[in-house]
Amino acid sequence: MPTIVNVCLTGPYSDGFSYQDNLLPKYQRRLGYKVVVIAPVWRWGEGGTLEKTPSGRYENEDGIEIVRIENDQKKPVTFRFKTYGTLLGLLKEYRPEIIFLHGLQIRDSATICQYVQQNPETRLFVDNHADYSNSAQNWCSKNILHRLIWRYHAKRLEPLAEKFWGVLPARVDFLIDNYGISREKCDLLVMGADDDEVARASNSLVRSSIRHDYDFSEDDFVVVTGGKIDAAKYQTLLLMEAVHLMNAQVKLLIFGPVDSKLRGEFEERLDIGKMVYVPWANVSESYAYFAAADAICFPGRHSVYWEQGVAMGKPLVVKRWAGTEHIDVCGNVIFLDSDGVGPIKNALQTLINDCKEAGSYYKAANIAANSFLYSEIAKRSIGLK
Template sequence: MKIVHLCLSNFYIEGFGYQENIIPKYHKKFGHDVTIIASRFTYRKDNGEEDLAESGKYINSDGIKVIRIDYKNKWLGKINKKLKIYKDTYKLLEKEQPDLIFNHGIQFLDLIEVARYVEDNPHCKLIVDNHAAYINSGKNFISREILHKVIYKWAIQKSLPFIEKVFVLAPGCRKFVKDMYNISDEKMEYLYLGADTDKIDFENQDEIKMKIRKNLSILDDDFVIITGGKLSKRKNIKLLLNSMKKVDSNKLKLLIFGSFSDDIKQEMLSLIESDNRVNYIGWLSGEDVYDYYLASNAAVFPGSKSALWEQAICSGLPLICKRWDGMEYVDVGGNCLFLDGDNSHQLKENIKLLMDDKTLYENMEKVAKTKGYITFSYEKIARQAIRIN
């Protein structure tokens, strides 16, 4: 089957472990002919800031053809980032002749062009997903009442008759599309974010753990917590570092990977420097992230939601994370401790609880390695998306 993944509603970052990277990888692994058509919107690895990739075609590390396309009306300037009308979307689909289009995100006006292609080529099926929720979208009146409830809703409703399924990533995403675009429950289905389970090497975990800890001068019986990602202010790493200082134990260690945004970088590096129990790893490849998870005891994410949460769970880690409305699904049966707001005392107590209560820790770890692994495996999720059993 010929599958085209469209990444025109948002960014596409080559070499990352996001949904739009890993689901196409598995579709190709299953034997399908896969192409990714993406915007130029990406992020820099050194500071996590927005960037633009070059337009054009290339073959990525998974052997998948990627076509980067630009906006159609460049004279619109910054408005393009909201409207998202691209050059030759319809013509590219005509050239690729897909049997299935997986549209990542629905907040772009060229969704109408995609639906027009499906209308003209009824053999082709269109599935879409929604990543937007109240925690990341519709933050002000203009965005919520005009951009989403009028402009995007118009394009989505016009396209909806040609969409077979609207996948939503979480309960919060389901509520958002119902409120903003009036999409019915019957049209929706959950398709969670997940982890590239090909990269999780449980068989060699002891060796991986020993090697990484030795390189970082961390003892085998130290309790290692890990966090990371695109480290903007919203990730609340300052809260974690300050909470660490309140835990009086040399057995506790913290690993931080990823890149800090420029506005907080110096402050964060100074805080890290002030606590010799903290190791700042810097940027890690998608594959290396899983190895560092395997070398850790628990993952802590005190800020905004990240795809790294599901990856940590699949790697068998108990999770301490901030509670967001509609995002509690990451707790699949006792693998998570939630933080209510920016509560430093609660975060400190949760860290100590995982360190001190062996029975609780082992139960959380077991749930993550069993139910968590099954729920958030991208191999399973990729099959669900195209109904391969």
């Protein structure tokens, strides 16, 4: 059985989450490969805090071998210039046919280069999660960290890699603009949703159960939003104000931790009669909440929940970020071009009117749903599609 090694060392790796580094290996495994994930000893805990776990090896519920290793500096995973001295030995042990490097912004890109140069039959794919919404936001970051340090590593990887994937259109552009990767080697590999969870949550009983549990009637228009609410997503507070101003049948379900700096403002806006707040949701619960929605709204920075919402066949209201328009497959999205209560309220009212008529946004949402399933994304990730 051929082996794929996913190198996921740039940030925390959390078992049971629905991030790309969880779902891509899961569906690569279903393509018939032995799949190994080399991950740090850090993960996200409940409440959005970082937790350290023991180093070691184990098999997860999807039949994927997880190898957790400590960095040489014994520092938290957020330390930018960490190295992993055990990585090369692990690659030599597993002798993968394919290496998928999740994030090139790591000094051990050099280790990957060394291994592939010594084993030229190994196929290499590299992805990028950096764009101008989360990186290169000041002169030093842009010109020193990205255009000098990480560019050096990217250019070493370039002749060895079959493809550099940006997980958003903006992240494809970031590869080209900041690291000088040739456009011919760059392409889009969308993030998406877990086919299994979509199928489970699409059962009509899931929708009715959630709405019953939170006292939403079938006549209510339920808006769902989720993810960590912090300074990058403070617009959730504007969504709360918009729902508060709308008629009594417009309800809001919010899930995810609230940053301590915003908690006071959040609690002031929490309208108990119209809003439900769930501090933490596991993967299955997040899909179930989306299933209960009539519309999904993300008025702040992009997260993987955007693509999951599309995969659930729901119309979205989201903030327009350059290079994120790919989620609008066929008219299933309303983009917010400015922050404010008014634009959010108007967008939701448009969907309320459309819903009553079984209109174009809802028809488009049903068509768009199949565009973001990991069963198809996994094939593309290793050049099978």
